[in-house]
Amino acid sequence: MFDMIISGGTVVNADGEARVDVAIIGEHIAALLGPGDAPQARVVIDVAGCHLLPGLVDAHVHLREPGLTHKEDFESGTRAAALGGVTAVLDMPTDEPWTATADQLADKMAMARGRIHVDVGFQAVLARDLGLAEKLLSLRPVSLELFTADVPGAFRFQTMDDVANTMRRLAGCDTVIGISPGDQSILEGSAISHPAGDIAAFLDSRPPLAEAGGVARAILAAAETGSCIHVRQINSVLGISTWRRLRELADATVETTPQNLFFNAEDYRTAGAKLKGSPPLRGARDVAALRAALSDGLIDIVATDHAPHSPAEKAMTYPAFADIPGGMPGLQTLLQTMLILVEEKVIGLPDLVRMCARNPARRFGLDRSKGAIAPGRDADILVVDQRRPSVISNVEQASRAAYTPFDGWQAPATLTRVFLRGREIVRNGAITAAASGRVIQREI
Incomplete structure (x- = not known):
């Protein structure tokens, strides 16, 4: 029975x-x-x-605990996930402190137990001190995250040499390396050439060129070292074209987010701080290209980059647009927004399951238990x-x-x-x- x-x-x-x-x-x-x-x-x-449908697996989430619980915590974030049909949340490591050591990861796991409404897997960050990685891996995080720009120096690998050597050091480890594509030199150059700090300056500081260069660097380094990588959200014509041409060179997957499939940079005029995040929203042409890539099966995973801030933080006045805290909520609306894409015939229901359940479970080492009925x-x-x-x-x-x-x-x-x-x-x-x-x- x-x-x-x-x-x-x-x-x-x-x-x-x-x-x-x-x-x-x-x-x-x-x-x-x-x-x-x-x-x-x-x-x-x-x-x-x-x-x-199988419960969704959101591969890119910031639950903000420890240290930033005025923005979100394990209870509130996983409550939103449950209400939205996300039964497995993969939490990013950029809290206070960043999850860079085995002790920090163990502490974070202990904080979550007994307080989460859905299952949660944790992603750890690679620090410049790569000696920390071995003990981290013993706790079986679902990924190790490698950042190339726009993060503190202790966690930044900004050159091809940095990225390739890091992957080489991790060769043979049972893990996936998550890479957020970016270019620190463009960020620094933009700060000098666009001191005004308006929306245009923010867009110029993170152009499609930086994204595409980051995608190419990640794939080529993975191809050279035999690494398994996952490229975090892309959203530009140039980034998509680069991915299309190079993706077969390495064991690589890529993600995008719902906000990048529905909004463009013109929406900053009305929504402003509520839509401010990184990468920035692109043009209407980029949105169309991203939707086409989704329809063509070029995008492996759709994740939310759920990154909430308190209402007061978003409502404040800041000296520059870039200073507005970046990120927005998305866990509770992932299923609904993907169903809108089904209604618009951009994707079908099996595609929704592929990108939001099976593929993230498979890529992050959870597919014996998650991702399918x-x-x-x-x-x-x-x-x-x-x-x-x-x-x-x-x-x-x-x-x-x-x-x-x-x-x-x-x-x-x-x-x-x-x-x-x-x-x-x-x-x-x-x-x-x-x-x-x-x-x-x-x-x-």
């Missing part, structure tokens, strides 16, 4: 859709059953007419009703940022239920269970 059967829905995986029932024993999916099967279960949940996987399941549109609103956001750049937008479906390892945690927009998320690690 099964513990639970979710009956009557259409299961969506990265490889397609099927009208099957999902049988669950304990925390795991036990079987996918044909409509004619008649097994016994302690609980049967009828979701006729709905689609069942299949026997043996965690029973992380979303029930989506495409007969019921939903409206995104600021008032429903659980993040401490207390807003979303998509306020007022209509999504073509409603997320009615969320299951985490077979336990219902969300129903009809409300949390229904105490925090039961776990700290997850790269699977061996």
Whole structure:
């Protein structure tokens, strides 16, 4: 006998859709059953007419703890994730302090336990002292992050020699290296040539040339050293073209974000600080090229770069546009914005699952448990009703940022239920269970 059967829905995986029932024993999916099967279960949940998606895996999130909890913390950020159907959050290391040592990573894991509403995996940062990496890897973070620009010197690898030598030192390690493409020399040159600090100066300080150069440097260094890399968000025509031409040279994947698929630099005129982040928004032509790349399967992962700030911080007046704290919330709206792209026929539902569940689980070493509705996987399941549109609103956001750049937008479906390892945690927009998320690690 099964513990639970979710009956009557259409299961969506990265490889397609099927009208099957999902049988669950304990925390795991036990079987996918044909409509004619008649097994016994302690609980049967009828979701006729709905689609069942695997819980989403957001590969680029800043939960802001420790040290920055006025912006977000483990509880508020994972509450937003649960309400949005993200059942696995991969947290970035840029808190206070940055997660650069095994002790810092262990402390962060301990802080999260018992307080998170969804599962959380942690990403650690590579410091210039590469001797720290061995002990970090013993705790199985889901990635090691390498930064090339716009970060403190202790964490900056700004030359090709820096990047290649770092990858060479890590050769043979079971990890993926996340790389944020950028060019410190352009940042420094722009600060001299554009002292005014307006929006135009901010855009000039992080041009497509810096992104494309960073993408090329990362791929070539990975090709030379045999490294496994993941390139953080790209959003320009030049960056996409560079990725298209070079990606087969190395074991490399790439991501973008929903905000880069919907907004462009003209939107700074009305939204200003609420949309300020890095990389900056590009032109309408860049957005069109990014959407085309999404449709063509060139983008491996869509992640949010959820990076909230307090409302007071975003509302302050700053000497320069670049000084506005960069980042915006996104965890709670990832599914809804991706469903808008499905409605617009930019992607299909299996593409949504591929980019927001299967691929991030696979790339970050979690695909034995996450990323698909299949026997043996965690029973992380979303029930989506495409007969019921939903409206995104600021008032429903659980993040401490207390807003979303998509306020007022209509999504073509409603997320009615969320299951985490077979336990219902969300129903009809409300949390229904105490925090039961776990700290997850790269699977061996």
